[in-house]
Amino acid sequence: MILLNPGPANTTRSVKNALVCEDICPRERDFGLVQKRVQQGLTRVVHAGDAYVTVLFGGSGTAAVEAAICSVVPPTGRLLVIDNGAYGTRMAQIAEAYQIARDSLQFGVGGYPDLNRIAELLQTKRYSHLAVVHHETSTGLLNPVERIGLLCEQHGVEMVVDAMSSYAGVPIDIAQMRASYLVSSSNKCIQGMAGLGFVICRRESLQRLQSFPGRSHYLNLIEQHRFFERHLQMRFTPPVQIMYALDQALKEFFAEGQENRSERYRACFAALDEGMHALGFRRLLPDHMLSRILTAYIEPTHPDYSFEAMHDALYQRGYTIYPGKGAQQDTFRLANMGAIKADDMRAFIKVLAALIDEKGWLPLYR
Ligand SMILES: Cc1ncc(COP(=O)(O)O)c(C=O)c1O
Incomplete structure (x- = not known):
């Protein structure tokens, strides 16, 4: 079967075979080391050095988007969502579900973002964060995220990027993009299996989250990060076999380049x-x-x-x-x-x- 749906995508025989592994308790150090390798590999895909760290969650891509949105905007902050498709709308819906102060800047489904309007809004100094989809999979539109990132930097706003379906497919340099948080999942262009979502975080931004408790117990970015740093384990049961498949998919990504x-x-x-x-x-x-x-x-x-x-x-x-x-x-x-x-x-x-x-x-x- 050739999959022309936007993920889960076709995988290699070797990634499929990686699912069949010895039983292991995911709290064992051996499995922790596999997770560490995956975490570092995911960070390396977007050329992020030590200034960034990847936080993994068991769940689909939306779980990771939700973890980012609900964890990073402080109670005193305000989020600007760039909405030109279904996944932009979804980020606004997530913010709404958590009652995060927010505005949506709508360009219509398939409409190209107007950078001047974004700049005007950022100039108002109302926003602490901006959320944007890199590849709007509902239409196939690649948003000018680097240019939006530059505007964010100029106005002291942190950018959250949903790079679900562009990560590993389109070259990304996270520092050049100026993303504080970049989200993707295991089953799209990285060519692993479905079941893991992740947020690549600028450490400096992540550290600032220590001062407020977050809004979700499970999808809590800072808690998930802290726990992994301390114990080399996820807080809750990870999809073990999917992790092995992602480890293999990363090896194949770096071999292909x-x-x-x-x-x-x-x-x-x-x-x-x-x-x-x-x-x-x-x-x-x-x-x-x-x-x-x-x-x-x-x-x-x-x-x-x-x-x-x-x-x-x-x-x-x-x-x-x-x-x-x-x-x-x-x-x-x-x-x-x-x-x-x-x-x-x-x-x-x-x-x-x-x-x-x-x-x-x-x-x-x-
Ligand atoms: C840009 C984007 N964001 C979020 C998602 C949601 O991912 P999932 O279906 O894995 O929750 C998708 C899925 O296609 C997507 O393309």
């Missing part, structure tokens, strides 16, 4: 997008906004077309495609993350071309 991984993903995108264009599909976003890790295509308007029919037929032929999420036009989405190659994308296009022919869906748009 960030440049080669990004290049492989770009080659997958090029093969996919060229093929989709040749078949007559239209994209939601223009070139300059694209992540090249996930692409939203406008749903055909041919009267006989339906996403479900296309999904089900492709699924039977070994390809998983993904529905749209909240864009202003109806879309479906194709991701090209994971242990896949450009040839897999070309093979997919052939299968899709045959399906369109068989169903008589041409012309796609009326």
Whole structure:
């Protein structure tokens, strides 16, 4: 099965095999050392030195986003959420659930952030933190996070970045991005299995959290960090096998190298997008906004077309495609993350071309 959904992504045979390991109590030092290696590897992916530390949580990516949002904004602080898609909206919803003082700056789903408006708001000095999604997976838009980070630095605001679906797919230098907290999970471009989320934290920012208690017992960033530093253990039971798989995935990431991984993903995108264009599909976003890790295509308007029919037929032929999420036009989405190659994308296009022919869906748009 080739997964064109935006994670969990395809994994290598060796990552799958890493799940089958000896039983071990996760409070043993041997397992602590595996976690330490994973923690350091995750930090190294974004070129973070000793000034940063990774805090791991058992849970999906949203657990880690929630841990960051609910832990870092002090009771006297205020959060500005940049919202141009479903995952920006989700960060605002998390802030709301914890009754954190906040404002959302909305650019519409798939709208490009206006840096002047962000700067204007930061100038008001109302905000202690800003939250932004790097790759808005709902549309495939890559936000200009480095430029937003610069504005944050100029105004003394700390930036929380949801880099769920860009981390390890797009090169990130966390210091250059000026992120105080950067969040991702084990099952996207790092090519591990689902079950671990993590927050890469600037130590100096993390230290400041000591002075207020936090809002969640489980998803408490500073407590989770302190406990691991003291005991080389997570506070609560970790997904043991997923940790071994992530350890293997990290080894494979460093063996491949960030440049080669990004290049492989770009080659997958090029093969996919060229093929989709040749078949007559239209994209939601223009070139300059694209992540090249996930692409939203406008749903055909041919009267006989339906996403479900296309999904089900492709699924039977070994390809998983993904529905749209909240864009202003109806879309479906194709991701090209994971242990896949450009040839897999070309093979997919052939299968899709045959399906369109068989169903008589041409012309796609009326
Ligand atoms: C940008 C972004 N943030 C958050 C999430 C949520 O991650 P999870 O489904 O693992 O909770 C996703 C999932 O696709 C995402 O793409």
